[in-house]
Amino acid sequence: MLNASRGLLTFAGAALAASPVAGQPLPVVLSSDCGTEIDDQWQVIYLAISPELEPLGFIGNHARNGLTGAMARDTMLDVLASRLGLASHPPVLAGSDAPLAAPDRPNDNEAVRFLLEASQRFSPAQRLNVLIIGSHTDVASAILTDPTIVQRIRVIMMGMVGWPGGSDEWNVKNDPDAARVVFDSGVPLVVGCSEVCIRDLSFTTEECQALVGDLGPCGAWLAKSFAEFGGRLDHEGRKVWPIWDVITGAYLLGFATVTEYHRPRIGTDLLFDHTNPRGQLTWVTRVDTQRFWADFAAKLRGR
Numbered sequence: 001m002l003n004a005s006r007g008l009l010t011f012a013g014a015a016l017a018a019s020p021v022a023g024q025p026l027p028v029v030l031s032s033d034c035g036t037e038i039d040d041q042w043q044v045i046y047l048a049i050s051p052e053l054e055p056l057g058f059i060g061n062h063a064r065n066g067l068t069g070a071m072a073r074d075t076m077l078d079v080l081a082s083r084l085g086l087a088s089h090p091p092v093l094a095g096s097d098a099p100l101a102a103p104d105r106p107n108d109n110e111a112v113r114f115l116l117e118a119s120q121r122f123s124p125a126q127r128l129n130v131l132i133i134g135s136h137t138d139v140a141s142a143i144l145t146d147p148t149i150v151q152r153i154r155v156i157m158m159g160m161v162g163w164p165g166g167s168d169e170w171n172v173k174n175d176p177d178a179a180r181v182v183f184d185s186g187v188p189l190v191v192g193c194s195e196v197c198i199r200d201l202s203f204t205t206e207e208c209q210a211l212v213g214d215l216g217p218c219g220a221w222l223a224k225s226f227a228e229f230g231g232r233l234d235h236e237g238r239k240v241w242p243i244w245d246v247i248t249g250a251y252l253l254g255f256a257t258v259t260e261y262h263r264p265r266i267g268t269d270l271l272f273d274h275t276n277p278r279g280q281l282t283w284v285t286r287v288d289t290q291r292f293w294a295d296f297a298a299k300l301r302g303r
Contacts (some may be wrong), residue, residue, distance in 0.1 A: 025054035026129055026252060029118060031095065031111075032245070033063040033134030033174070035075035038229045040133055042222065042296075043245040044079045047131075048086065049299045052253055056118050059111040061095040061134045063174050069094040069111065072134070083218050084303075095138040099175035106141035115142045115149075122152040127188065129252060132157040133245035134171055140178035143185050150187040156248045157182075162195035163261065163283055166272030169194060173270065180266050184278065189263070192247030192256075192284040198233065200287040201247060202240035211293055215300045246296075247284060255292040256284045 030047060034040035047055045058080075060072025073094040080089045095111035106112065115130070115138065122128040130153045132139055142149050159171040159179070172179040183189065203211070208226040212219035232239045250256050262277035 025052055027054045027056055027122070028129045028131060028252070029057050029059065029115060030055065030131045031059040031061055031134060031138055032072060032076065033061055033067055033171070034072045034079070036063045036065060036067055036134070037231065038225050039243045039245045041075070041079050041225070042243045043131070043133055043249055044076050045084060045218065045222075045300070046246060046249045046296060048080060048084055048089065049303060050249070050253065055090045056128070057090050057114055058092040059095045059115065059138055060093065061111075061138055062097050062099070063134065063170075068097040069109065070097075083221055096135070096141065099135065099137055100140060100177045103177040103181065104144065106144035107137060108141070109138070111138050112141045112145065115139065116146055119149050119152040124151050127154040128152060130155050131248045131252070132159070132171070132182075133248060135174035136172070136178035136182050137175045140175070140181035143181055143187070147185070150185045154188040154190070155182055156190040156192070156251055158192045158197070158245045158247050160191055160193045162193050164272060164274065166264065166266065166270060168270045172266070176266065176270060183263065183266055186279055190251055190258070190282040190284065192251060194242070194244065196284055196287060197242040197244045197247050198235060200289045201244065202233070202235055202242045204238055204240055211297055212300060215297060216303065218303070219300050247287060250287045250292045251284055253295070255288045255295065257286040259283050259285050
């Protein structure tokens with residue numbers, strides 16, 4: 001058995017080197033349960049305003065609070081068109097409305113077909129970055145439909161509570177079978193866990209207002225949405241809420257520190273099973289909070 005605590009420290013700035021053509025934007029597809037709360041919207045905005053990235057498409061997926069793929073799609077469309085005021089943008093598609101019916105039975109929808117088609121021009125040396133900030137259903141469905149896609153994509157996900165325990169409160173929990181498909185497929189995998197998000201990506205209401213509240217209509221809307229959102233955690237004497245999902249964008253643009261671990265299985269209780277690891281995964285251990293939020297604010301200010 002591999003040591004569950006062993007890892008080699010690297011810097012995720014190397015992610016920028018994964019561009020298919022040196023000096024060109026990184027290609028990205030986002031799979032999101034946008035509308036579940038307030039964090040996915042920040043990630044949609046960050047992808048859209050970062051010139052280092054090339055969003056090829058946005059996929060809306062389900063959540064167990066009743067969110068459907070179409071509802072998530074419509075929320076992302078509102079962010080892109082109404083909040084950012086974009087006259088044109090990449091395709092925004094409705095993905096799955098429910099989890100996989102069985103671990104080996106893919107869902108079929110326009111989002112899964114889009115992901116399969118979009119991946120075709122990529123290769124093991126030049127991968128498409130697929131960000132999962134919701135359920136894994138549509139990405140797992142693409143893998144089950146065409147297993148060769150794991151040679152053309154890299155998955156960067158927000159999920160799991162922490163290392164080495166695993167466990168999950170939302171994204172993986174919405175479709176555990178789909179998450180197992182992704183973990184077991186061997187696809188290159190980066191994980192941003194909730195412990196790191198709480199520590200490095202949390203705001204108080206006042207801190208959020210100070211960061212983005214004066215940065216135009218979009219920034220004012222983000223600050224207002226944050227202030228009105230009911231969720232708060234007690235963290236180190238502060239009432240905060242994490243913008244969980246931006247950990248994937250922070251990694252992609254080099255604002256995170258990572259460790260390489262062996263790749264565990266996800267047990268029936270959603271805890272990690274380390275007894276029979278399959279390959280490796282990349283684990284985000286820290287986000288450079290100041291640099292990341294400064295980058296976010298500068299891009300929003302510069303629109």
